[in-house]
Amino acid sequence: MTGPRTLPTQGAPRGRKRASHSLEAVLGAAVALLDEAGAPALTFRALAARLGTGVGTIYWYVSNKDELLDRATDHAIGGVLALVEGQPQSDDPIADLRAMAIALFDAIVDRPWLSAYFMRNTDVQGNSLRLYEKLGQPTLRLDLTPRQRFHAVSAITSVVVGTAADLGAEIPPEILDGTMDRDAYLARFAEQWRSLDSAEFPFVQEIVDEFAGHDDRDQFLAALELTLSGLRLQAGAG
Amino acid sequence: MTGPRTLPTQGAPRGRKRASHSLEAVLGAAVALLDEAGAPALTFRALAARLGTGVGTIYWYVSNKDELLDRATDHAIGGVLALVEGQPQSDDPIADLRAMAIALFDAIVDRPWLSAYFMRNTDVQGNSLRLYEKLGQPTLRLDLTPRQRFHAVSAITSVVVGTAADLGAEIPPEILDGTMDRDAYLARFAEQWRSLDSAEFPFVQEIVDEFAGHDDRDQFLAALELTLSGLRLQAGAG
DNA sequence: CCCCGGATCGAACGTCGTTCTAGTATCGAA
DNA sequence: TTCGATACTAGAACGACGTTCGATCCGGGG
Numbered sequence: 001m002t003g004p005r006t007l008p009t010q011g012a013p014r015g016r017k018r019a020s021h022s023l024e025a026v027l028g029a030a031v032a033l034l035d036e037a038g039a040p041a042l043t044f045r046a047l048a049a050r051l052g053t054g055v056g057t058i059y060w061y062v063s064n065k066d067e068l069l070d071r072a073t074d075h076a077i078g079g080v081l082a083l084v085e086g087q088p089q090s091d092d093p094i095a096d097l098r099a100m101a102i103a104l105f106d107a108i109v110d111r112p113w114l115s116a117y118f119m120r121n122t123d124v125q126g127n128s129l130r131l132y133e134k135l136g137q138p139t140l141r142l143d144l145t146p147r148q149r150f151h152a153v154s155a156i157t158s159v160v161v162g163t164a165a166d167l168g169a170e171i172p173p174e175i176l177d178g179t180m181d182r183d184a185y186l187a188r189f190a191e192q193w194r195s196l197d198s199a200e201f202p203f204v205q206e207i208v209d210e211f212a213g214h215d216d217r218d219q220f221l222a223a224l225e226l227t228l229s230g231l232r233l234q235a236g237a238g
Numbered sequence: 239m240t241g242p243r244t245l246p247t248q249g250a251p252r253g254r255k256r257a258s259h260s261l262e263a264v265l266g267a268a269v270a271l272l273d274e275a276g277a278p279a280l281t282f283r284a285l286a287a288r289l290g291t292g293v294g295t296i297y298w299y300v301s302n303k304d305e306l307l308d309r310a311t312d313h314a315i316g317g318v319l320a321l322v323e324g325q326p327q328s329d330d331p332i333a334d335l336r337a338m339a340i341a342l343f344d345a346i347v348d349r350p351w352l353s354a355y356f357m358r359n360t361d362v363q364g365n366s367l368r369l370y371e372k373l374g375q376p377t378l379r380l381d382l383t384p385r386q387r388f389h390a391v392s393a394i395t396s397v398v399v400g401t402a403a404d405l406g407a408e409i410p411p412e413i414l415d416g417t418m419d420r421d422a423y424l425a426r427f428a429e430q431w432r433s434l435d436s437a438e439f440p441f442v443q444e445i446v447d448e449f450a451g452h453d454d455r456d457q458f459l460a461a462l463e464l465t466l467s468g469l470r471l472q473a474g475a476g
Numbered sequence: 477c478c479c480c481g482g483a484t485c486g487a488a489c490g491t492c493g494t495t496c497t498a499g500t501a502t503c504g505a506a
Numbered sequence: 507t508t509c510g511a512t513a514c515t516a517g518a519a520c521g522a523c524g525t526t527c528g529a530t531c532c533g534g535g536g
Contacts, residue, residue: 043492054516055494065493120407125430129442136441148460150445150452154401155461159393162400166392169358192363203374204367207388214388222386223393226468233467281523292485294527303524477536484531492523500515506508 023061023071025051030072034113042069073117077127080107084134093138094228094235097156100135104160105220112168118161132157142235152231159227163220186212261299261309263289268310272351280307311355315365318345322372331376332466332473335394338373342398343458350406356399370395380473390469397465401458424450 029050033042044055044065051057062068083103090096108114118128135156139149174180190212198205267288271280282293282303289295300306321341328334346352373394377387412418428450436443 044494045492048516056496056517057515059494060514119404129439133439133441136445140441140444146444147448149441150448151457151460152464153441153445154404154457155397155464158400158404158461159396159465160400161403162396162398163392165399165403166357166396201371203371203378203387203391206378206384207374207391210385210388219389219392222389223396223465226390226393226465226472227397227461228468229471230464230466230468233471234464282525283523286485293525294486295484297525298483479536480534482532485529487527487529489526490524493521495520496518498516498518500513502513503511505510 026058026061026068027072027075030068031076034072035111039113039116042072069117073114074126074128076107076111076114077118077131080104081127081131081134083107084131093141094232096138097135097231098224098228100138101156101160101224102221104131104135104157105164105217105224108160108164109167109216112164112171115161115165115168118164142231144235148234152234155227155231156224159223160220163216163223167216167220183213186214264296264299264306265310265313268306269314272310273349277351277354280310307355311352312364312366314345314349314352315356315369318342319365319369319372321345322369331379332470334376335373335469336462336466338376339394339398339462340459342369342373342395343402343455343462346398346402347405347454350402350409353399353403353406356402380469382473386472390472393465393469394462397461398458401454401461405454405458421451424452 026047029047030042033046033050044058047058048055058068062071080103084100087096087099087103108118132153136149136153139152142149142152144152172185175182175185190208193201193204193208193211196204264285267285268280271284271288282296285296286293296306300309318341322338325334325337325341346356370391374387374391377390380387380390382390410423413420413423428446431439431442431446431449434442
């Protein structure tokens with residue numbers, strides 16, 4: 001009456017007899033909607049239409065939109081987790097950290113809607129905890145205190161989420177429609193910046209060319225590298 | 239017909255004759271609503287009620303909710319900018335960078351709604367550009383390439399926004415009502431984490447005590463320090 | 477005096493999340 | 507076979523939201 005008993009956080013849908021729509025189907029359709037047109041496209045009515053059911057049916061599997069979003073996010077993070085778990089372990093823990101952070105970043109670039117809901121996922125169990133564990137494991141091979149390890153992982157996730165969110169934010173609708181390409185968009189900004197008073201805005205003048213031609217991935221990699229080199233320094237001085 | 243001609247991004251409201259509600263008043267009320275009860279509290283009806291007007295009036299000053307949010311955010315960032323500009327410049331550029339980042343972080347902690355709208359503010363002009371400039375100026379005193387300076391500032395803002403967003407997300411309604419205090423909330427998580435299989439979750443087991451008693455500000459300061467020490471290393475090796 | 481344009485107002489529209497009631501299919505027990 | 511409980515489906519309805527629109531007010535220049 002309040003919903004299906006439990007959901008397997010992993011694995012195939014176990015013996016549900018003849019349900020035409022499982023929770024898995026709902027989540028899959030939700031993720032598809034999010035992928036196709038972002039967060040505003042995920043409405044109960046659109047989801048019901050896609051599944052060929054009524055809105056009431058969705059509420060049988062999920063108690064409200066927050067839970068739908070949480071479960072859909074966890075569903076998507078499952079994919080990232082699989083990727084990260086498939087990565088081979090190297091001799092250098094920091095290199096492993098880097099590889100995982102990049103995999104996570106790429107996943108968010110693929111699904112920009114993830115960044116908005118990534119941080120508010122307070123699930124104790126689920127895939128995000130498992131991902132957190134995976135991200136933390138390389139720090140166990142570093143000469144750090146538990147506190148330093150804790151801070152290191154949160155620093156790395158901050159960099160990933162922070163830059164990815166920044167990235168997802170800078171995409172106004174004009175550019176998604178193909179009306180205007182990214183370079184022209186950046187160039188318009190750059191031009192306005194160049195016209196600023198260079199006595200009042202010396203820094204902006206200094207970096208405007210870099211901004212005009214910047215690559216988001218390079219920007220992320222540079223930020224990540226700063227954190228990682230700080231971490232390497234910390235581990236070496238232990 | 240489409241709104242007031244322009245808005246002074248700074249300064250007193252100039253000679254508007256007898257408007258009972260200026261844009262400044264609208265923005266002030268909007269920020270007040272956001273401060274009192276967060277983003278969901280800011281609705282056109284609530285705002286109109288607070289101003290003692292109709293909803294239509296607000297649309298005279300602002301063309302839609304996105305613009306309202308952008309302007310309100312910029313309004314709030316003006317306060318941070320004033321704080322940052324009031325800080326004295328020291329001999330150490332990195333220390334200045336640190337101080338600014340901390341001021342920004344504290345401002346977001348004060349106004350958690352800022353984190354959500356901080357990144358999507360793509361205004362070319364306005365206070366966020368000025369703040370960006372201020373954040374970048376210390377890097378001019380560092381021995382770096384323009385590209386490195388550009389990356390350094392975006393790395394720092396990523397850390398600030400990333401951790402602040404993470405922080406704002408981990409506040410479920412129970413804790414804001416005073417129903418449950420933060421320590422008990424963290425302890426509940428910690429307990430569930432402790433019951434996990436330690437072979438499968440070695441890292442979580444390692445840091446669970448740190449997590450249970452962690453301070454958000456310390457977490458941010460640690461992440462910031464990693465980036466700054468990486469930056470110092472980069473500047474020294476120039 | 478009238479009129480014109482800046483400024484104000486609130487009813488109304490469409491969409492959203494959510495609730496509720498009615499309904500159908502399946503199965504074990506009587 | 508009948509009955510009721512359980513699992514699930516369906517869509518009308520409600521209130522709140524963002525937004526639009528025509529009506530209205532009001533001061534200053536003709």
